[in-house]
Amino acid sequence: MCQILLIDDMQPVRHAIAATLRKAGHDVVETDDGNKGLEIAAKRQFDLIITDIMMPASDGTDVVFALKSGGSGPKVVAMSGGGSGIAAQDALSLSASRADAVLKKPFTNEVLIETVSSLTSN
Amino acid sequence: MQKRLDQGYAALERIADDSPDLLKSLLEGSPDTVSVSDARLPDLPLTYVNPSFTRTTGYSADEVLGRNCRFLQGEDTNRGDVAKIRKAIEARQPVDVVLLNYRKSGEPFINSLRMAPIFDKSSQLSAYLGIQRDITEERLQAERNIGQNRLEALGTASGALAHQLNNLLHPVTSLISLHLPDIEDAGIRKDLEMAHYSANQAADLSDNLLGLSRGSFQDSSDITTLPAGLIRAVDLVRLMLPPTITIETSFRNISGELNVPINETLFAQVLINIITNASQATKHSGKIRIEVAEHDSSRVKISISDNGPGIPPSLREKVFSPFYSKSNSKNSSGLGLSVALQIINKVDGQIIVEDGLIQPNGDGFGCMFIIDIPNIT
Numbered sequence: 001m002c003q004i005l006l007i008d009d010m011q012p013v014r015h016a017i018a019a020t021l022r023k024a025g026h027d028v029v030e031t032d033d034g035n036k037g038l039e040i041a042a043k044r045q046f047d048l049i050i051t052d053i054m055m056p057a058s059d060g061t062d063v064v065f066a067l068k069s070g071g072s073g074p075k076v077v078a079m080s081g082g083g084s085g086i087a088a089q090d091a092l093s094l095s096a097s098r099a100d101a102v103l104k105k106p107f108t109n110e111v112l113i114e115t116v117s118s119l120t121s122n
Numbered sequence: 123m124q125k126r127l128d129q130g131y132a133a134l135e136r137i138a139d140d141s142p143d144l145l146k147s148l149l150e151g152s153p154d155t156v157s158v159s160d161a162r163l164p165d166l167p168l169t170y171v172n173p174s175f176t177r178t179t180g181y182s183a184d185e186v187l188g189r190n191c192r193f194l195q196g197e198d199t200n201r202g203d204v205a206k207i208r209k210a211i212e213a214r215q216p217v218d219v220v221l222l223n224y225r226k227s228g229e230p231f232i233n234s235l236r237m238a239p240i241f242d243k244s245s246q247l248s249a250y251l252g253i254q255r256d257i258t259e260e261r262l263q264a265e266r267n268i269g270q271n272r273l274e275a276l277g278t279a280s281g282a283l284a285h286q287l288n289n290l291l292h293p294v295t296s297l298i299s300l301h302l303p304d305i306e307d308a309g310i311r312k313d314l315e316m317a318h319y320s321a322n323q324a325a326d327l328s329d330n331l332l333g334l335s336r337g338s339f340q341d342s343s344d345i346t347t348l349p350a351g352l353i354r355a356v357d358l359v360r361l362m363l364p365p366t367i368t369i370e371t372s373f374r375n376i377s378g379e380l381n382v383p384i385n386e387t388l389f390a391q392v393l394i395n396i397i398t399n400a401s402q403a404t405k406h407s408g409k410i411r412i413e414v415a416e417h418d419s420s421r422v423k424i425s426i427s428d429n430g431p432g433i434p435p436s437l438r439e440k441v442f443s444p445f446y447s448k449s450n451s452k453n454s455s456g457l458g459l460s461v462a463l464q465i466i467n468k469v470d471g472q473i474i475v476e477d478g479l480i481q482p483n484g485d486g487f488g489c490m491f492i493i494d495i496p497n498i499t
Contacts, residue, residue: 016293020300081288087332106292106325109299 002026002047002120005074007037007063009055013105017050020109021116034058038066046074047120050103053080053091064095075119081105131243155179155254157191161239161247165190166211169249178256180226191252194233196224198445207237214239214247220257222445230443232258258444262464265457269391276358277387284331291328294321345498346389348380348414348422349373355390356412359397367401368409375415380422381499384469392465395458396426396473396491403430403489411479422497427478427490438475471495 004021008014009032018028029044031037034051035058041049049067053060060078067076078095079102082088088104096102101115137144149156155175159166167188176182179194186193195204203221210217216238223233234257240249298318305311346352349371356371363369382389393412400410408429415423433441440446442463445456463473471494478488 010289012293013289016296016300020296023300081285081292083282083285106288106295109296 002116003045004028004116005037005041005044005046005049006030007032007034007049007051007055007060008079009033009052009057013052017112020112024113024116026116034060034063037063041067041074048075048077048116050077050079050116053078053095054083054086061094064099068098075100077101077103077115077119079103079105079107127243155252155256157252157254158240159191159250159252161249166250175254178225178231178254179223185226194223196222196228196230198222198230198443199224200445207235210237211239211250230445231256232261232444261444262457262461265461266388266391266465269395269461270387273358273387273390273394280331284328287328287331288325291321291325295325344383344385345381346384346386348376348382348424350379351386351389352393352412352414352424354386355393356397358390359394362394363398363401364406366407367404369397370409370411372411372413375413376422377416379499380414380416380497382422382469382495383498384465384471384495388465392462392493393424393426395462396493399458400426400428400430400489400491404428405430408482408488409479416497420497422495424493424495425490426493428488429479429481430488432478432481432486432488433475441475442473466493466495469495 004026006014006018006021006028008017008030011032014030014032018030021028029040029046031040032055034055037049037051049063051060051063060080064076064078067073076099078092078099080088080091081104082091092102092104100119103112103115134145149170149172152172152174155178156170156172157168157175158170160169168186168191171181171183171186175186179186181193192204199222203219206219207217207221216236218234218236220232220234222230224230234255236253238251239247240251242248295318298314298321302311302314302318305314353371356369360369384392397410397412401408404410411425411427413425413427415425417423442459444460446459466473474492474494476490476492478490480487
């Protein structure tokens with residue numbers, strides 16, 4: 001079981017991801033914004049943080065960079081489906097250099113669970 | 123008014139005195155086509171045409187002087203446009219009209235005509251002045267730009283729509299597949315599997331929409347990759363046409379990816395115009411087959427065949443004329459195939475018309491448009 005922080009502004013999407021993670025036995029804290037996510041991460045220890053990239057109030061890329069600026073810290077997964085005029089790869093390109101993994105939306109439950117277990121097993 | 127007229131006449135008289143031929147040279151040298159008809163004679167015979175008229179229409183002055191200028195009209199000239207001219211003449215009013223005229227060679231051109239009654243100093247109607255401009259190129263260019271803008275807007279809109287759809291579909295597919303294993307009732311499982319299947323189909327459709335937007339975002343590039351660019355255009359045209367039309371594609375005759383030297387949006391515009399035309403020919407209920415073939419290393423042929431009524435060989439050149447097909451559809455600009463040919467000609471290509479697929483009753487053949495363009499793979 002892992003402690004996971006999930007950051008996504010789209011409530012139904014976040015709910016589905018969180019439900020999938022919980023069913024796999026993980027503990028999930030949800031938030032809808034990158035800055036709130038960073039505040040929560042500062043107070044509590046997580047094994048893994050999953051963040052969306054294109055969010056209205058904050059950019060997930062900043063979250064990835066902030067979390068990865070220190071030496072040790074939680075594993076970070078960046079996910080995005082892109083936006084109008086921006087392909088998912090482009091939205092993820094900056095984060096890809098820092099994040100431990102990227103997930104291109106839409107992804108299946110299986111891909112999500114595999115990504116999480118591969119990052120947290122060792 | 124009279125004073126201005128007097129001043130104008132005085133200035134012209136001075137010009138005539140100083141350089142007796144200048145006024146004539148002005149008419150002769152005018153880049154716009156100038157024609158003068160005698161208003162005092164029955165049926166307004168032409169009394170003067172300038173060299174630009176001769177160049178544009180292909181008729182020499184000898185062939186046209188003494189005739190009414192309606193010889194420029196032809197079978198696809200809109201009767202309403204002609205009626206507008208006739209009414210203006212009856213009312214002794216000037217008129218601006220854009221109409222389809224024909225050169226001596228039979229080639230149609232889009233003529234922007236201004237015609238005005240000319241009154242002499244004593245206010246007697248003495249002549250009709252016609253000023254004309256061949257605006258065929260401009261019109262085709264404008265039509266091309268409209269098509270391009272429309273496709274780009276569609277690409278942007280479909281991209282935005284696809285992202286929204288993906289976000290909405292993710293919870294549907296994810297939550298159903300998450301809980302499906304826990305459902306023990308076989309009937310409920312079957313229902314949910316159906317819902318899951320439909321959501322996945324919707325996600326595939328959404329991916330197609332994203333593909334469209336990606337094509338048009340590559341706009342800076344003057345290269346289209348086949349078959350991917352062709353598939354995107356066909357996906358788009360499928361959305362635009364009724365589901366009663368069958369569109370098949372075959373890429374068996376190419377070894378791999380091919381590059382052609384044309385911007386993808388323009389390429390899509392050509393295909394959309396030709397495929398839409400083919401669909402109309404079959405009254406949206408026939409079959410269209412699209413094939414790509416490399417016929418040597420330097421050229422690519424893309425053929426679009428339908429099983430509609432076909433076009434007799436003698437008329438095949440004509441289908442590319444502006445307004446040729448206008449009567450077939452009230453929604454069409456009548457410039458679709460002209461624009462397609464113009465775009466393809468600009469990239470050193472050509473469009474050839476041949477016999478297409480066999481008709482459903484087996485009596486004859488539909489039409490095949492072959493786009494022949496350079497291969498720059």
